[in-house]
Amino acid sequence: xxxxxxxxxxxxxxxxxxxxxxxxxxxxxxxxxxxxxxxxxxxxxxxxxxxxxxxxxxxxxxxxxxxxxxxxxxxxxxxxxxxxxxxxxxxxxxxxxxxxxxxxxxxxxxxx
Amino acid sequence: xxxxxxxxxxxxxxxxxxxxxxxxxxxxxxxxxxxxxxxxxxxxxxxxxxxxxxxxxxxxxxxxxxxxxxxxxxxxxxxxxxxxxxxxxxxxxxxxxxxxxxxxxxxxxxxx
Numbered sequence: 330x331x332x333x334x335x336x337x338x339x340x341x342x343x344x345x346x347x348x349x350x351x352x353x354x355x356x357x358x359x360x361x362x363x364x365x366x367x368x369x370x371x372x373x374x375x376x377x378x379x380x381x382x383x384x385x386x387x388x389x390x391x392x393x394x395x396x397x398x399x400x401x402x403x404x405x406x407x408x409x410x411x412x413x414x415x416x417x418x419x420x421x422x423x424x425x426x427x428x429x430x431x432x433x434x435x436x437x438x439x440x441x
Numbered sequence: 442x443x444x445x446x447x448x449x450x451x452x453x454x455x456x457x458x459x460x461x462x463x464x465x466x467x468x469x470x471x472x473x474x475x476x477x478x479x480x481x482x483x484x485x486x487x488x489x490x491x492x493x494x495x496x497x498x499x500x501x502x503x504x505x506x507x508x509x510x511x512x513x514x515x516x517x518x519x520x521x522x523x524x525x526x527x528x529x530x531x532x533x534x535x536x537x538x539x540x541x542x543x544x545x546x547x548x549x550x551x552x553x
Contacts, residue, residue: 333484360539370528370546372485377540387540419484428473428534430541432484 332356335420335433342410343441350405350436352420359425361403365389366417366435378403410440444468445533447544455552460518462547464531467512471533475541476505476516479528488529489516521551 333354342348354361363376374387378397392414393407403422407414420433446465454460466474475490491498491505491514498505504517518525528548532541 370548372543374540423539428539429475429487432486434484
């Protein structure tokens with residue numbers, strides 16, 4: 330099983346709140362990713378990072394931001410949560426030169 | 442524009458039957474084709490992957506068939522078991538980019 334962790338696993342929060350979803354991996358992987366997963370399953374890439382101080386936006390427009398100050402840590406922040414942000418958020422990583430993605434267990438976010 | 446088209450969206454088979462999920466891609470630069478398996482409440486995990494220099498890869502009950510000329514690949518699950526009930530994603534990656542393009546997923550239910 331991959332050593333990639335996400336906290337919290339479940340979060341219910343009110344509209345307008347600021348939240349940070351945590352993602353950490355102990356595998357020393359350079360590349361990390363955040364996906365938003367629809368209830369209907371499809372995965373949408375929202376942010377990725379190829380290393381420390383490197384962050385890029387993905388294919389899906391998102392109001393979230395990310396940071397990569399340490400190799401092992403890739404948090405995602407929503408400055409002002411809205412009901413449209415209700416979804417599952419998956420963090421993933423892969424090693425240098427490797428295509429396989431290792432996923433965390435996900436954070437299920439509900440914004441009321 | 443969806444670069445990897447996956448079908449069917451859902452699939453129900455009886456225990457012991459064969460499950461077949463198909464994917465078609467458009468970009469001939471793709472050179473790595475993985476399948477991921479996702480159980481409820483978990484992140485996706487790599488199940489099996491293939492490169493375009495081979496037409497078939499088998500791991501236990503799971504087989505990928507790859508047709509380069511048709512730009513299609515499929516996952517076959519032989520002797521399907523209730524424990525195989527999960528969502529399956531195909532994906533494709535190209536050299537130099539480690540970001541996979543995912544299919545939309547197939548929800549497989551295997552009835553006992």
